[in-house]
Amino acid sequence: MSNVVLSASVRQNLLSLQSTADLLSTTQNRLASGKKVNTALDNPTNFFTAAGLDSRASDINNLLDGIGNGVQILQAANTGITSLQKLIDTAKSIANQALQSNVGYSTKSNVSTQITGATPDDLRGTTSYTSANAVSKVVVDGTAGGAHPITSTTTLGATSTSLAGVAAPNGAGTAASLAPGLTLIGTPGATTIQGSSAPVDGDTLMVNGKTITFRAGTAQTAVLPAGSGINNAGAGNLITDGNGNTTVYLGSTGTPKATVQDLTDAIDLASGVKKALISNGQAAVSHSSGTDAGIIGGVLTLTTGTGSDLSITGHADLLNGLGLTSSLGSGDVTVTQPRQITAGSLGTLIEDGSTLNVNGKTITFKNSAPPLAANVASGSGVLNGVVADANGNSTVYLQGGTMADVLTAIDIATGAQGKSISAGGALSLTPGTGVASQVVAGALKISTGTSSDLTISATGNALVALGLAGNTGTNTTFTATRSAGIGGVSGKTLSFSSFKGGTPVNVTFGDGTNGTVKTLAQLNVALKANNMSASLDATGTLVIAAGNDYASSTLGSTLDGGAIGGTITSALTFTVPNPPVEDLTSQAARANLVRQYNNVIEQITTTSQDASFNGVNLLAGDTLKLVFNETGKSTLNIVGTALTPAGLGVPTLTIGTDFIDNAATNKTMAALNVASTTLRSQASSLGSNLSIVQIRQEFAKNLINVLQTGSSNLTLADTNEEAANSQALSTRQSIAVSALALANQSQQSVLKLLQ
Structure with a gap:
């Protein structure tokens, strides 16, 4: 292959195609990763800067878990404090029940003395009252x-006067013919009352407000009314009560018994002319004042006596028969005779x-x-x-x-x-x-x-x-009104040493001014600061007793204080201080409240132990350390407090010692109030720390976002731009392939010509 020689055009197209392929690969990589800087080769500065930001964001993100746990620990502690506060409130409620129940003692320790004539408005007494004189209007005598x-x-009394009647007929009518029936001639004691005008059973005469009652039959001595007596000297025909009220027994129609003398004796007893001495059922009648009634020539004469005027009311026929009125009939008539008022x-x-x-x-x-x-x-x-x-x-x-x-x-x-x-x-x-x-x-x-x-x-x-x-x-x-002088204890001083930590009392009795004490209310104001109270009964007995808060304490004792003194002790004798007397029923009720209270206090310990999260309990005295940055230099240490009953200063009570009176109960109530204050302070502190932690948690989240955004800004690709580049490079690649193909065709054509 090394002997293959490429033409310049092919080579150029091949190089262009390779360049396009490289650019397309880069663009496709950016689209796939979303970043334009994927390696240090892409942009060393941005790559390493973004890597540092991402690393810091990752470190801070790792701290968020610890911060979140810290929030939960604080919330667990806050939940525990809320429960503890409810338990303290329950204990307060029990203590308040003790304060509102009976004091626990039927009698509190006290001393007493007698102030003659003392009243709630004036404790000084009235022993110095002097007699005064009261003068009437001038009274005159009977002088003309x-x-x-x-x-x-x-x-x-006054001078007695006479009431003389007129001559009355005898039973046969031989005297003046006024009203036949009563014999008034002769000896009255031997003459019976009979005839048409004579009284019958049930008739009455009213003489000076006294009653003379006529009854048929004979007096029965066996059934004499209490306080009454029979007049045996008058043949036993009168029974009188000694106050002028008399019963006259008439006998029967065939055998009359009462005489005119009996009737006049009854009138004289009622008018006060005669009197009766009652003894053992016998009435001894004797003269009292005026002149005894008498009959002379058929005329009845009565007198008033000296103590009262004479007034006789009875049937007209009876009074007519006695010659005292001219009226006739069965209706009542009144005959009167006044006394004579004289110079004496x-x-x-x-x-x-x-x-x-x-x-x-x-x-x-x-x-x-x-x-x-x-x-x-x-x-x-x-x-x-x-x-x-x-x-x-x-x-x-x-x-x-x-x-x-x-x-x-x-x-x-x-x-x-x-x-x-x-x-x-x-x-x-x-x-x-x-x-x-x-x-x-x-x-x-x-x-x-x-x-x-x-x-x-x-x-x-x-x-x-x-x-x-x-x-x-x-x-x-x-x-x-009597003349009143200064009270019996005026100017005397009453003193008490400090009783149960109170202010010593030193009061002087006086008129209530210039610091002196006159009334019971003023004395109680002075005693209140020394935990005492005073009362006064209707007999003048002044009682000074321990106040309700210290009902279990003894006045004047070495332990409690309140010894009595002052100049008042030389004028009055105070009793030896009486110790308090327990009320067993009330003390039993208070003992039950102690048990309820202790049950609540036990729950404080278990509740504080249960207020943990992930092994950390701020209510047990644990310390929570929170780290807020990747270097460990930004931290918060939250030191817990052991909120046990001892840590809160809440005592466990003892039956027979605590809640026995209001003072002991108030002592417990004060400790509970301090515990409430401690809990509120701890809740406030936890709340403040929780706010700090939540703020730092939110800050960390926001900072992570900032760091990640900064990193992204350095490395992220513009997807729109890269997509456009990808499209352009694809087109460019397609054209390059076509150009390369054309170059190859051209070269092949030349080779064919050479063949």
């Missing part, structure tokens, strides 16, 4: 003109049954003479016209009673004068809390005493008659 003032000897008696007489209510004690005015000492009720005593009981209630007797007796009864009720009751029923006065009340220039000068302020109200006309109803006579009460 109505201007003469009374004295202490002025009597409560009150100008306005006090009505029988009226009362005064003095500071809750009752003074009753009674139309009767005072009893003998031997006849008063057990526990009571008599002095002049007054009978008083052991409780300070009195009865003032209108027959023989004076203004001095009224004042004595008032002083006993107020305590201005004391009293002594002997075993024999005698009443004597002793020194009281004020001066004796007296009559001064016709006015009542009443001592209030020191026990309480004076308040007098009344029933009946007693308030008006005694000048206690004011100048207009319309007031319903008479009042006066």
Whole structure:
């Protein structure tokens, strides 16, 4: 072949075809690889630059896996912290239940003392009250003109007057013919009540508000009402209760028993002319005031007595038969007779049954003479016209009673004068809390005493008659106020040393100004800073106790503090500090809360242990190191924290020590609050680190894209251009082949010619 000689044209076409083939191969390689620089021969600069960029992008891409794992580790830790926070919140809820449950002690440690007269508005007490005087309007006696003032000897009763009837017929009608039926001629005690105008079973007479009841038959002594007695001196026809109410037993139609004397005795008992002493079912009737009823020449004469006017209401026929009225019929009629008011008696007489209510004690005015000492009720005593009981209630007797007796009864009720009751029923006065009340220039000068302020109200006309109803006579009460001095502990100082770390108390009792303490509220404000509280009951007992937060602590103890002192201890006696008394039910409930709490705390440990990813647990104290560049110079170290109960400062509780009172519970609550703060801080730190890692992750992804894009820009081929080149080279190759063929044909033709 070396002897073959190619013509110049063939050689030229062959070279052109080879060149085209080479260019076409290069173009096809670029289209196949997509790169215009595939080897260092293509473009050494671009090739090695692109190789360096691709290598860096690959290195950074390899780091993305580690960064992604770091993100998951942080998210696992964050999930663990979220769960731990929920567990801490649950523990807080349990602690709050303990705070809201019963304190755990039925009685807290306390000291107490008695301050006489102390009230919540004034703790100083009222031991220095002094008696004051209250003066009524001027009271006048019965002197003509109505201007003469009374004295202490002025009597409560008035002068008795007579009510005389007219001559009444006897049973045969031999006297004046008014109303046949009642025999009034002769000895009344021997004359029975009978006839057409005589009362029958069930009839009544009302005399001065007292009831006289007529009954058929004979008195039954075996069934006497309690407190009543039978008048055996009158043949046993009367049963009376000792207060003027009487039952008259008429006997039968065939055998009448009650006499006119029985009827007049009943009227005199009701009017106060006579009295009855009841003893062992017997009624001893005797004269009391005025004049006993009598019959002279067929005329009945009654008197009023001194303690009350006379008023008789009954059937007209009966009163007509007695000669007391001219009215006839079965209807009721009233006959009256007033007493005579004189210079020695009150100008306005006090009505029988009226009362005064003095500071809750009752003074009753009674139309009767005072009893003998031997006849008063057990526990009571008599002095002049007054009978008083052991409780300070009195009865003032209108027959023989004076203004001095009224004042004595008032002083006993107020305590201005004391009293002594002997075993024999005698009443004597002793020194009281004020001066004796007296009559001064016709006015009542009443001592209030020191026990309480004076308040007098009344029933009946007693308030008006005694000048206690004011100048207009319309007031319903008479009042006066004691003179109040400085309280019993005013100026005294109360002090407590620090109790359970509180602020020592040092308060002075006073009027509430200039830093002094007057009210219970002010005292509680002062005690609160030292973990104490105060209360006061109605008897003046001041109790200072440990506050709810320290219900398990003991006041004044060496361990807890709160020792009492100050000048108040010289004026008052405080009790020895009482220790707290456990409430077993409440403590059992609190012990159950401790168990619930500890169960929750145990879950903190297991939850923090489970918050790991790929072997790394930031909540167990592991450290996470992340590398962000290919040189290892850009890194982030995230140091974890062991979030165990100990790491969070959350205690495990002990039954009988923790949750036993609010202070112990608040201590646990404070630790839980610190744990919550720690968790929030850790969550914030993890969140910040997670943001950094996510930012670097995104940065790495973007940087890889930049590097890869830069590499591509250096090596990638323009496919449009290379496709066009490929097409052109294919055409060129085709033409070159054709040209080579033509050259060969031409050469062959020459050879044929030579043949």
